[in-house]
Amino acid sequence: MTSGTHLALTLTLTGGSAADARAVVHSLEPVFGPPDTLPGDDGATVYTVNFDTDTPGDASQEAPAGSELTTPVTVTLQGNPDAVRRADETLSAAFKVQERGAASGDQEQERELRLEP
16 A cells, blocks of 8 residues: 555445434444544435544444434445455444445455345
8 A cells, every 4th residue: 555545434325314324324433433424414315424444433432233223224335445344344233234245446345235223
């Protein structure tokens, strides 16, 4: 990796409300720290959130329980393989998860998950 390379994890969330999207985002904060923004209540159907994976989260903070979802949510994780793996593990511990697919490149990975309430 070249110096100055910025590592990020991007989440794209569909199929749920802004509150569902925030529940997913909050479950990742203990691992990755706060995201660039939180999904708002603007009636959107797709929410995109970025985490700076160079900024560690507070591992002592406990992730909220996955029961906060009101409807199934599809989450696409995109970023470096380690960040995608850690996000997948964290979401799998907080929610009922179905793996929907994955794609890998040289330095980036994408994984699609369906989270159930």
